[in-house]
Amino acid sequence: MSQIPFIQFSPCRLSRSTFPSESESAMTKCEMIEAILTAKIAKGVSWAQIAKAVGLSEVYTTSACLGQNVLNKEEAAKVTALLGLKSDVADALTIIATKGEGALTTPKEPTQYRLQEIIYVYGPTIKELIDEKFGPGIMSAIDFNMSIEKQPDPKGDRVVITMNGKFLPYKKW
Secondary structure (H helix, E strand, C coil): CCCCCCCCCCHHHCCHHHCCCCCCCCCCHHHHHHHHHHHHHHHCCCHHHHHHHHCCCHHHHHHHHCCCCCCCHHHHHHHHHHHCCCHHHHHHHCCCCCCCCCCCCCCCCHHHHHHHHHHHHHHHHHHHHHHHHHCCEEEEEEEEEEEEEEECCCCCCEEEEEEEEEEEECCCC
């Protein structure tokens, strides 16, 4: 079952001038995303299949294909080979991402809105518990991984999101 994806957080607002090192003939991240999503739907492959071909996690691979992370040349070549895309898509996958550039203040897409709502409601609790268990600091979003799993439940399937980031203590000087 293939669904047409809706991307709320998209680097499509970025123009070619945002990347001055790119030539005018280079593919933008927006064009890359469109090409990948079109090929993914046409081929009927899942993000898990793409991730397996690349050798990275499903979350990271999906994020890179949606313009929010970067792949090296070999990883990008594996994506484009699986999807039957040209080298300009692979080149765009290797351009360093401008993360969150397209994020709106309040997402309209329900899943993204609910995740933001979770941070609004539980963010202070998460911070307090991290401080209490680790001391003053933050969870890294750089030394980080995440998984998304489906947990069957008779009352309705559950979404299990696991975020795992290195603790970074605040530095005193």
